[in-house]
Amino acid sequence: MSMSPEWHPAIAVSELSPDGVHPAIVGQHKLIVLRADGQAVAYRDACPHEGFPMSKNAERQDFVLVCNKHLWEFEAATGEYISRTPRPECNLKRYPTREVNGMVEVDISAVPLT
Ligand code: FES
Incomplete structure (x- = not known):
């Protein structure tokens, strides 16, 4: 099934x-x-x-995003879980973004709600 993108503004x-x-x-x-x-x-x-929620518990340290609950670390630019071996199931769920008229838009079709 192919989903068409659903771009919506998220933040200025x-x-x-x-x-x-x-x-x-x-x-x-x-x-x-x-x-x-x-x-x-x-x-x-x-x-x-x-x-x-990362918005309440995460801390940015340069290129790394740290969840302060149990100190898992993610690459800020990609959301990848930082680990000696790749663990894709532990990556942050990433939405495609684009910038339009001063707004960051996200494609919400890329990350199903459940
Ligand atoms: S809930 Fe984020 S590291 Fe445990």
Whole structure:
């Protein structure tokens, strides 16, 4: 089944601070939006470990996003769980992003709600 993209504005580009972890809500999707490598990136606002909201528990340390609940670490630019061996099931769920008219838009079709 092919899903067509569903782009929706999430947050103003101007609201993104260099080290911020910004919560945003698009429909029923709870997200965090951050800047990494000059790009806006968006992830589901849930830690892959036990689901705690990253917007309340995460801390940005340069290129790394740390969940403060149990200190899992993710690459800020990709959402990849930082580990000696790849563990894709532990990566943050990433939404495609684009910038349109000063807004960060996300494609919510890319990350199913359940
Ligand atoms: S809930 Fe994030 S590390 Fe455990």
